[in-house]
Amino acid sequence: MTETLKITAKPDTDIWRKPPTSTPSTVRRHPPPLPPPSTNPSSQRKWLKTGVELYNGSPRLSTVACDRWADWSVTPLPAAGLDPTNGLVTATVRLEASVDHHGPSLWVYGVDAAGAKESLREVCWIFALGKEGGDDAGEWEVEVAAMAARPNKEATDELEVQFSGIQVEWR
Structure with missing residues (x-):
């Protein structure tokens, strides 16, 4: 049986760090509890959401990658990712470490139903963490x-999001 996880987001919520503002988000971890992402713009917490x-x-x-400030990219869903009969969205994302002649990086891919990967973002700073001393030193x-987030400040209703079939594979 596949567990369904429901999250409700209030208007004007997001995980975003753009000078000079940052707003809180609605995050539900499974299994809870874990410490929430920082909403303090002066925090040095680094993150990736996709x-x-x-x-x-x-x-x-x-995909949003945040070292000191966040940056963002979007791309259309693979064709099979949206079922027009019920509005359900199916998406698979894959994060893979990679090394080329410039050094290590983390690639974020969208994966279609046939298993083909589409590059969404290369995050180059992730593997530099802890190598230069200072605030980044130590364990990850x-x-x-x-x-779930609802960045729209003018919205009056909450957004309910349901997740099912979540799989996390560590290698």
């Missing part, structure tokens, strides 16, 4: 969480 985001009225694959704390 998944489905409603942008310009359409669900898309989205890696967290995988389901989240």
Whole structure:
């Protein structure tokens, strides 16, 4: 039996760090409890969020990487990712470490139903953490969480998001 995880997001919520503002989000971890992501813009916590985001009225694959400030990219869902009969969105994202002649990086991919990978983002700073001393030194704390956000400040209703079939594979 596949467990369904429901998360409700209030208006004006997101995990985002853009000078000079940052807003809280609705995050539900499974299994809870874990410490929430920092909403303090002066915090040096670094993060990556990737998944489905409603942008310009359409669900898309989205990736945000945040070292000091966040940056963002979106791309259309694979064709089989949206079922028009019920509005359900199916998405698979894969994160893979990679090394080339410039050094290590983390690649974020969208994966279609046939298993083909589409590059969404290369995050180059992730593997530099802890190598230069200072605030980044020490052990990493890696967290995988389901989240929902409703950045629209004018919205009056909450957004309910349901997750099922979540699989996290560590290698």
